[in-house]
Amino acid sequence: KNEVEQSPQNLTAQEGEFITINCSYSVGISALHWLQQHPGGGIVSLFMLSSGKKKHGRLIATINIQEKHSSLHITASHPRDSAVYICAVRRGYGGSQGNLIFGKGTKLSVKP
């Protein structure tokens, strides 16, 4: 079993819909990242969370440490949100514990 599981693997939405992508993990963590991989391949960091909730524009990320679960929400989705969204966890601090473990990603396609 992978240490980081994302669902769904693929998601198609209509423009304007509210979108939720889920991430569950099986290890203790010090932080969780959400990243976006554009169709051209580039990867950018969206959020880094260790507790609670963060919001940036139409993106909201939440984490429940007790349930080992995080969600990424996109409000008022737009075709430019089409990308692969990747969840990654950091187990600890420093050395190999500070390295990230990645989920397989969720491919989002938003239709106009």
Place this chain on the structure above:
Amino acid sequence: NAGVTQTPKFRILKIGQSMTLQCTQDMNHNYMYWYRQDPGMGLKLIYYSVGAGITDKGEVPNGYNVSRSTTEDFPLRLELAAPSQTSVYFCASSLDTYSNQPQHFGDGTRLSIL
């Protein structure tokens, strides 16, 4: 700010050839990483470095070598290319691994071994 720069963007190699993937960052980050991304799989860590002169193996190091002679540069060397090394390679850097600083990624190198 250039951030993390990888070269080349694309490369085709024959089995048994060698090559070096270049990575440089201008953010004065201590930590640098090499990942590979295979279709349908999550990013896998090949090697990482915590500073100049210090490198360590990640999850999938076999067939690769790295060096870190300066803070800025972290090249990845393939000595005897094999078809299993066909992948997209990403270099990344971060200031540290204990704060809320994210990793910054290069644009990737798409490598095919034929």
